[in-house]
Amino acid sequence: MDETSFLAGYDPRKYAAVAVTVDVVALTIRDGRLCVLLVERGAQPFAGRRALPGGFVKDEPLGAAALRELAEETGLTPGAGELDRVHLEQLGSYGDPGRDPRMRVVSVAYLAFAPSLPEPTAGSDAARAYWVPVDEAKDLAFDHDTILADALERARGKLEYTPLATAFTGPEFTIGELRQVYAAVWGEDLHAGNFHRKVLSVPGFVESTGTTTARGGDRGGPKAKLYRAGDARLLHPALLRPVRDDRVG
Amino acid sequence: MDETSFLAGYDPRKYAAVAVTVDVVALTIRDGRLCVLLVERGAQPFAGRRALPGGFVKDEPLGAAALRELAEETGLTPGAGELDRVHLEQLGSYGDPGRDPRMRVVSVAYLAFAPSLPEPTAGSDAARAYWVPVDEAKDLAFDHDTILADALERARGKLEYTPLATAFTGPEFTIGELRQVYAAVWGEDLHAGNFHRKVLSVPGFVESTGTTTARGGDRGGPKAKLYRAGDARLLHPALLRPVRDDRVG
DNA sequence: GAAATAGTGTCTCTCAGACATTATCCA
DNA sequence: TGGATAATGTCTGAGAGACACTATTTC
Numbered sequence: 001m002d003e004t005s006f007l008a009g010y011d012p013r014k015y016a017a018v019a020v021t022v023d024v025v026a027l028t029i030r031d032g033r034l035c036v037l038l039v040e041r042g043a044q045p046f047a048g049r050r051a052l053p054g055g056f057v058k059d060e061p062l063g064a065a066a067l068r069e070l071a072e073e074t075g076l077t078p079g080a081g082e083l084d085r086v087h088l089e090q091l092g093s094y095g096d097p098g099r100d101p102r103m104r105v106v107s108v109a110y111l112a113f114a115p116s117l118p119e120p121t122a123g124s125d126a127a128r129a130y131w132v133p134v135d136e137a138k139d140l141a142f143d144h145d146t147i148l149a150d151a152l153e154r155a156r157g158k159l160e161y162t163p164l165a166t167a168f169t170g171p172e173f174t175i176g177e178l179r180q181v182y183a184a185v186w187g188e189d190l191h192a193g194n195f196h197r198k199v200l201s202v203p204g205f206v207e208s209t210g211t212t213t214a215r216g217g218d219r220g221g222p223k224a225k226l227y228r229a230g231d232a233r234l235l236h237p238a239l240l241r242p243v244r245d246d247r248v249g
Numbered sequence: 250m251d252e253t254s255f256l257a258g259y260d261p262r263k264y265a266a267v268a269v270t271v272d273v274v275a276l277t278i279r280d281g282r283l284c285v286l287l288v289e290r291g292a293q294p295f296a297g298r299r300a301l302p303g304g305f306v307k308d309e310p311l312g313a314a315a316l317r318e319l320a321e322e323t324g325l326t327p328g329a330g331e332l333d334r335v336h337l338e339q340l341g342s343y344g345d346p347g348r349d350p351r352m353r354v355v356s357v358a359y360l361a362f363a364p365s366l367p368e369p370t371a372g373s374d375a376a377r378a379y380w381v382p383v384d385e386a387k388d389l390a391f392d393h394d395t396i397l398a399d400a401l402e403r404a405r406g407k408l409e410y411t412p413l414a415t416a417f418t419g420p421e422f423t424i425g426e427l428r429q430v431y432a433a434v435w436g437e438d439l440h441a442g443n444f445h446r447k448v449l450s451v452p453g454f455v456e457s458t459g460t461t462t463a464r465g466g467d468r469g470g471p472k473a474k475l476y477r478a479g480d481a482r483l484l485h486p487a488l489l490r491p492v493r494d495d496r497v498g
Numbered sequence: 499g500a501a502a503t504a505g506t507g508t509c510t511c512t513c514a515g516a517c518a519t520t521a522t523c524c525a
Numbered sequence: 526t527g528g529a530t531a532a533t534g535t536c537t538g539a540g541a542g543a544c545a546c547t548a549t550t551t552c
Contacts, residue, residue, distance in 0.1 A: 018267070018306065019267070020344070057267065057355070059346055060346065061346065062344045062345070062355070090341055090342065092339050092342075093339065093357045095306065095310070095311045096310045106269050106306070108342045108344065108355070191542070191544095192503075192504080192505090193507095194542060196504075196505060197506075197507095198541080215551080216502090216504085216550040217502065217503055217504090217551075218502095218552095219502050219551070219552080220500085220502040220503060220549085220551045220552070221502050221503025221550055222548065222550050223550075224504060224505090225505090236492070237541095240541085242542090423531085425530075440515070441530080441531080442517085442531090443514070443516080445531075445532060445533085446532085446533075447513090447514080449532095464523080465522070465524060465529090465530070465531085466523080466530055467524075467525095468528075468529050468530075469522085469523055469524045470530025470531060471521065471523055471530065471531050471532085472523075473530080474531085474532090486514095491515095
């Protein structure tokens with residue numbers, strides 16, 4: 001915005017045919033699997049292909065546009081409490097020439113962590129949207145495969161040093177449920193005993209409600225204590241992913 | 250980009266008066282202090298105020314636009330090797346309505362780590378650009394204070410788990426020089442002995458050149474061994490910042 | 499009773515940080 | 526010689542991971 005031509009009063013509307021959109025990578029956990037919200041495209045290009053929900057930015061902040069798109073596609077209403085527990089953060093912008101074959105489009109991608117939301121209802125704007133396990137979300141339209149991959153890597157990292165795993169659960173949860181969130185996002189099983197001790201040892205991660213579940217697990221086991229999210233914004237020390245050998249160094 | 254009106258062939262040029270720019274937070278270390286490249290604005294709004302270098306996106310990838318702006322402002326030429334060692338990564342996008350009083354501008358901010366570059370030369374496009382210690386970079390134009398703050402936080406974090414500190418040094422460096430990079434970016438002194446042992450213990454962080462400096466330090470001390478950047482892309486284990494009590498938890 | 503889960507205890511190894519020590523070099 | 530820095534050694538406490546174990550609940 002310091003370009004000389006701009007400062008001289010040049011009107012970019014006359015030449016800058018650049019559109020700005022938001023795309024949302026909304027993640028939730030359904031049946032123990034990490035799922036992403038996708039929409040089915042009805043028109044060219046990429047007709048019939050699946051894509052991330054998104055749309056043009058209106059006269060609103062970028063984050064508000066992302067939340068609006070998410071609300072429209074899920075059929076849920078913002079402000080009515082249904083989306084209050086959704087965590088939203090900016091992922092990055094994607095603007096390579098040619099990523100949209102029609103014109104130059106710069107898309108600001110957002111990442112949303114949501115507790116298990118209902119399946120979008122038919123008959124509404126959201127009729128063409130549905131949740132898809134992330135390992136089945138392939139061959140998306142545009143560069144959405146790349147955006148999704150970046151989103152998953154961001155989500156996996158965020159779980160390490162923030163308490164955002166609680167954004168995937170209900171207001172009250174057991175340590176076992178929290179462990180399943182980590183297992184679903186990271187794609188690996190975690191040792192139950194060590195995880196339990198670790199979570200309780202991080203100050204502010206979770207706080208006890210003093211209550212327990214009504215019954216034990218479906219396949220046996222004692223009633224579990226219930227917790228809610230604590231007030232920590234960062235985990236100290238962090239909950240690091242198991243070390244994998246495919247990392248350099 | 251899934252908006253119905255768009256799919257119907259609506260031309261956003263007719264209504265979407267949104268400009269896309271890139272802004273660059275270029276960081277380097279001069280005289281042991283972390284500095285950022287700023288330009289002096291010559292026209293309204295914010296005439297006379299300092300701002301981050303930036304400009305309109307042309308028919309190029311976003312990252313290329315950032316590199317081009319950086320080259321223009323520093324007077325260095327990309328492709329001639331002068332900017333090869335610069336690390337560039339996307340920071341995020343800033344697009345609140347009203348952040349530019351003239352029109353809707355969405356700016357994609359980039360973060361650049363550079364070895365000590367020459368002062369931009371007068372007479373060129375870069376005449377109005379200069380390096381400013383980050384703690385003196387206040388009251389910038391637009392929302393650039395926010396962008397700079399986000400950039401510094403990103404940079405501090407990046408040094409923890411990536412070897413990017415070497416992007417601030419020359420091709421060969423001593424452990425002491427590397428420690429000064431960390432000290433400058435983090436704003437705190439680090440224990441020389443522990444830092445030395447830690448750096449050498451992280452696989453792939455640095456590799457020995459087998460040579461030493463020609464002379465010892467200006468104020469005494471033995472000749473130091475020289476190292477170059479290793480092939481690791483992530484540091485395992487990470488080099489964590491000293492724990493500060495002002496963090497939640 | 500069998501199986502599964504919640505939760506705790508114990509041991510080992512790694513690592514960060516505090517501190518000490520030796521060697522080397524400049525003024 | 527004195528001061529500063531490079532590089533290494535030692536000790537301690539925190540924490541991660543492997544494993545074992547008990548208690549509790551469901552089928």
